[in-house]
Amino acid sequence: MPKRILILGAGFAGIQAAVELDRAFGDSGEIEILLVSDQNYFLFTPLLPQIASSNIDPRHIAQAIRDLRGARRFRFVRATVRSVDLERREVHTNPGPSRQWDGSPISYDYLIVAPGSRTDYFGIPGARENTLDFKSLEDAIVVRERVLDACEHADHTRDDELRRKLLTFVVVGGGYTGIELVAEWHDLLFGYVAKRYRGIRADDIRLIVFEAGADILRGVHPKLAEHSRRRLARKGIEVRTNSPVMRCFQGSVEIKGGEIISAEIIVWTAGVRAHSLVESLPGTHDRIGRAVVNESLQIEAHPEVFVAGDSAAAISAMEAPRVGPVAIEHGRIAALNIVHHMRNEPLESYRFVSKGMLVSLGMNYAVVNVGGIRFSGYFAWLFWNVVHLYKLVGFKKQVQVAVDWLLGAVFTRDAAIVRRPRNCPYCDNAP
Numbered sequence: 001m002p003k004r005i006l007i008l009g010a011g012f013a014g015i016q017a018a019v020e021l022d023r024a025f026g027d028s029g030e031i032e033i034l035l036v037s038d039q040n041y042f043l044f045t046p047l048l049p050q051i052a053s054s055n056i057d058p059r060h061i062a063q064a065i066r067d068l069r070g071a072r073r074f075r076f077v078r079a080t081v082r083s084v085d086l087e088r089r090e091v092h093t094n095p096g097p098s099r100q101w102d103g104s105p106i107s108y109d110y111l112i113v114a115p116g117s118r119t120d121y122f123g124i125p126g127a128r129e130n131t132l133d134f135k136s137l138e139d140a141i142v143v144r145e146r147v148l149d150a151c152e153h154a155d156h157t158r159d160d161e162l163r164r165k166l167l168t169f170v171v172v173g174g175g176y177t178g179i180e181l182v183a184e185w186h187d188l189l190f191g192y193v194a195k196r197y198r199g200i201r202a203d204d205i206r207l208i209v210f211e212a213g214a215d216i217l218r219g220v221h222p223k224l225a226e227h228s229r230r231r232l233a234r235k236g237i238e239v240r241t242n243s244p245v246m247r248c249f250q251g252s253v254e255i256k257g258g259e260i261i262s263a264e265i266i267v268w269t270a271g272v273r274a275h276s277l278v279e280s281l282p283g284t285h286d287r288i289g290r291a292v293v294n295e296s297l298q299i300e301a302h303p304e305v306f307v308a309g310d311s312a313a314a315i316s317a318m319e320a321p322r323v324g325p326v327a328i329e330h331g332r333i334a335a336l337n338i339v340h341h342m343r344n345e346p347l348e349s350y351r352f353v354s355k356g357m358l359v360s361l362g363m364n365y366a367v368v369n370v371g372g373i374r375f376s377g378y379f380a381w382l383f384w385n386v387v388h389l390y391k392l393v394g395f396k397k398q399v400q401v402a403v404d405w406l407l408g409a410v411f412t413r414d415a416a417i418v419r420r421p422r423n424c425p426y427c428d429n430a431p
């Protein structure tokens, strides 16, 4: 029987691990590599804000695993993993709607756990129920359509107060996701909506970011973070630091001090926690639930189990941020260490080396910190585009996104709401 290496999660870490293992074992037949994930595609998350602003077609940042696999040997099964039994060396799944897997436990000889992370609401009352999440492709599509839906209603209401509420867009969390999202919204709302929706004036639109800490863009060089803040202020985006959200209601948030802001769209990007699968693993976990693994990324009591990506905290790099390049490197090291372990060779250690930080502040402007060089502006934005295009997985996807960007530079954005609009609580109840 060939030994089975099971990888949970087809994200940055899981895909990299599968590719690395495939490369190492080739057609040897001694190994079966099985990738299990609940979606049949790899999602390029850095471009999610541009889905929410209608700049890119959603399918263009999702690469089907079966295309990505190409001639590689690893098997893929779409199924949702429910639990991991480290003692019996098996995982329990629910079959996906495609019924590709019958749901029986999957045994393994080696396991790489890489299911990513989830949103943390810090127990803030109403946050989970009354804000929009922004992690998956579907989240970004929903945010885009809800924003456009709010604009449709704002366009025809005669109630000024209601229009202002419908056109107030709030992001909770001033990390790079929240900042890139609000900058993208700015392009959509001022570059398209304010021009095409005749009942909406630019003055009616309000964009606000609430950040609990003293700074936005933590992890970015302080000078670039400050520069970004000034840039956003010049665009009219309100960035309110030291402003923790204390409660969320349907259509409003309460800030520390009691101030209430009414807003139709509130997106939560403030916190990240380890995936529940990882939190339920035995062993030590850090403050946000990530599995604390040794420098080879193994769970100490189970050398055959590796944790990689957003849900792993390597003791050799506890400060590593939860970003794509870290997950990719985790995936690579976990795969190589399985090869080394099988061949009784010394294992590699994970060390965090920052590859820099790139933040887009909307069309034509970005801030970049790479290799100790910091720059901002139009060329930084071009650099941002080139890097993201290069990093996109699959030539077809690269062409599709490049074409989306070119079309976006020539034509207006696409405001079609393709899902059935929600019933309007305002119009439907109007006398």
Ligand SMILES: Cc1cc2nc3c(=O)[nH]c(=O)nc-3n(C[C@H](O)[C@H](O)[C@H](O)COP(=O)(O)OP(=O)(O)OC[C@H]3O[C@@H](n4cnc5c(N)ncnc54)[C@H](O)[C@@H]3O)c2cc1C
Binding pocket: 008, 009, 010, 011, 012, 013, 014, 036, 037, 038, 039, 041, 042, 043, 045, 046, 047, 048, 049, 079, 080, 081, 082, 114, 115, 116, 117, 134, 135, 136, 177, 275, 277, 308, 309, 310, 311, 322, 323, 324, 325, 327
């Ligand atoms: C909106 C947004 C923007 C971002 N922008 C950037 C950026 O610009 N630059 C950057 O470097 N990083 C960015 N990140 C962070 C980056 O996406 C993560 O650090 C990275 O995805 C982590 O990789 P991962 O492999 O650990 O998890 P993911 O890439 O999240 O992959 C996890 C995989 O596991 C699957 N899965 C989850 N649960 C189960 C289950 N129960 N059963 C089976 N499969 C499961 C998921 O469907 C997914 O395919 C962004 C993240 C978000 C949400």
